[in-house]
Amino acid sequence: MRCKVCRRKIPTHAHFCRYCGTVVDGKNENVQSVTESARSDSHVLSTPENHRDNEHHTNATPQVTKRGRKRSYVFVSIIVLVLLTVSVALYALLGGLLFSRREQVTEVDRSLLHSGIVLPEVDDFPSHSGIKLPHESSSPEHTQAVDVKVPPSTALPTTTPAPIVAKALDLTVKQVDVTSFPVIRLYMDIRDEFGVIPKDLSGGMFFLSEKRAHDPDYIKRSIKRVVQLDEQEQINIHLVADVSGSMMGTPIYDAISVMRRFLDHVQFGIGDMMQLTAFNSQVTEIQPFTKDKAALQYALNDLDAWGDTALFDALYFAIHHTALQEGAKCIIAFTDGEDNASSVSFETVIEDSKHFGIPIFIIGVDMDESYELSVLENICTQTGGSYHSIKEIDALESIYNHVYRAQKEQYLVEYTTESDKGKMSDQFDVQICLQTPAYTGEVDLSFEPHLLLDVDESYAAQDDIEMILSSYLKGFVSAMRTNRFSDLSWTMIKDSPIYIEQKRFTQKDIDEELISYEILEKKIKGDQCTLLVRENYYIQSKRTALHMMTQIAHYRLFKTADGWRFHSFVEPVIVVQKIYQ
Incomplete structure (x- = not known):
């Protein structure tokens, strides 16, 4: 049986609907609500039947009231949750806008500090501009952040930007070239504390002062240019190859193959020069300095292994030929055995290499472990080069590239000294300072120019x-x-x-x-x-x-x-x- 009001199913013998409270007669014909029945029968005296009906009415009303209250609680809870959600969203939105505005102001400070711009005095701006600018300062340490004032309605929380600390760089002068005296070229290795080489250094970041024997104090010199060698400046490489009897057969063919591949990495297009010298019992100039890659590849065909090992003679020969070249220079030699045929001592090799400032890199190929390597390592260390030992000759290519890249990552700092005062043989004391908002570093250098002259080349004689x-x-x-x-x-x-x-x-x-x-x-x-x-x-x-x-x-x-x-x-x-x- 169903209630005729709410149409819900109710028991057959029920006297009222437990869902809506409607009274149901026994025959299910007369249906009326509890409220109407109470209103119509209020003047009738209580009878057993009426008492029973009123009893049912009394029991139904509390159920309706409790159910209504539950619905009200649910509705109120939903409203509260919606209001809380909207409040949180508005708070997050306003907070994000304020933070973004504050970051824009702070970014202005950072940009000004990094760019090194010195802004005009405050008096140069109208009083109503609302912007205070820092006074001009001669050093980055005294640069002040821009103070931007905003109206009270949009006032931002006051924050102090963290001070920008310039990164300290390690400056090392690896080589001094005076072949074009009075033009002096300093080749520098510049790295940070992690060994990373900065790529964005330029001439305006460097300051150089020089003092010679006739100068009472340091004199500031104008720097002509600062440039990283890679893809910009030439380098002169003297390749010294061991072709002694122990290299006969497969080793010499492997070595030639490695040298051919190494030529592919040399930047001949920008002027890199290379000379090939071979040695065994004697020293032979296979190919003088050239930037002709084809000529060098052809010269490799003339290598033939025989005889003893005159390594020190070959290095001495290479030093005195490489010193004639203008620009950065180095010697790369490889050998597989102990020197046993030289007339030149290793002390002389070190002395002359340091005299002309030419670093020597030696690569020991499958060296006998019983051979004392301290002599070769000493030559490399004292001349500014490095020693590498490998067992597989195929690994030569990676080492060649490592040495070559290290030279190409150096910076050239070029300036002109006074040629009409003092003597070229004077001692030069040089101070170099690097100063920017991002980087800082300095180095002191003392050297005596040593110029090896080619009689066939023109030379601007001093007197x-x-x-x-x-x-x-x-x-x-x-x-x-x-x-x-x-x-x-x-x-x-x-x-x-x-x-x-x-x-x-x-x-x-x-x-x-x-x-x-x-x-x-x-x-x-x-x-x-x-x-x-x-x-x-x-x-x-x-x-x-x-x-x-x-x-x-x-x-x-x-x-x-x-x-x-x-x-x-x-x-x-x-x-x-x-x-x-």
Whole structure:
């Protein structure tokens, strides 16, 4: 049976609907609500039937009231939850807007500090602008953050930005190049505390001061340029290859293959130069310095393994040829055995390498573990290079690339010194400072320029004495080749001791070629001058095989009506090295 009001199912013998409270008669014909029944029967006296009906009505009403209250509680709870959700959302939205506005103001501070912009004085702005700018300061430490005022309605919480601390960099001068004196090039390794090399350094970030013997104090020099070598500046690499008997067979073929692949990484397009020198019992110049990749690849075909190992001779030879090159330079040598055929000592190799500032990198290929490696490691460490030992020759390529990349990541700092004061042989004291809002660093350097000169190259002589020396050496070589003593005689005082000796010497059947020379010492006293010169020659005769010879000559000159002229040797010429080719 169903209630005729709410249409819900009720028991057959029920007297009222338990859902809506409607009274149901026994025959289910007369239906009326409890409230209507009570209203219509209020004047009727209580009877057993009415008492029973009222009893049912009394029991139904509390159920309806409790159910209504529950519904009210649920409705109120839903309203409260909705209001709380809306409140939280509005709070988060307003907080985000305020934080974003504050970050924009702080970002202005950071941008100004990083850019290094010095803003005008406060008086330059209208009073109603509401912006206070920092006073001009000469150092980044005194730079103040921008104070932005906003109306009270949008006032932001006051925050103090964290101070920006400049990152300290480690500056190391690896090499000094004076081949274009008075232009001086400093090659620097610059890294942070984690070994990372910054890529965004420029000339405006560096400051350089120089002090020479004639200067009472440091003098600021203008820096011409600062550039990282990679893809910008050339580097000169002298590759020294071991072709001794122990490399015969597979090792030499593997080595040639590795060197060919290494050529693919060299930046010949921007001017990188490479020379190939091979050594066994002798030292052989396979290919002079060139940027012709094809010529170097072809030269590798001439490598043939035999003989002993003259490593130190090869390094000495490489030093005196590499020092003639302009720009950054290094020597990369590989060997698989102990030196057993050199006339040059490893101490001389270290001394000359440091003298010209040329780092040496040595790669030991499948070295005998019983061999004492301290000598090779000592050469590399003291010359600014590094030693690497590998067992597999195929690993040479990765080491070559590692060494090459390390050189290419250096920075070039170039400046011009005064050439009309003092002497080139003076000691140079240089202070270099790097200062930006992001980076800071400094380094002090002391060096004496050592310039190895090629007689065939033009050189801006410092004075008349150096000019007559250049003419004397060129004339000597010409006289040896052509037997024309007149090419040399005009540079000497006629019938002087050196005139007589050199006239006799140039008549000998000796083929000499001057490779390079260096002025070690120059002393002037009135009309007299003494010159100490180191000279490198290629010499060959019927009795002597081709070899490179280094000699020390001590000359005395006098100033005559025709200018400075050679007079005699202060002491006999000393031959210090011979390296057979």
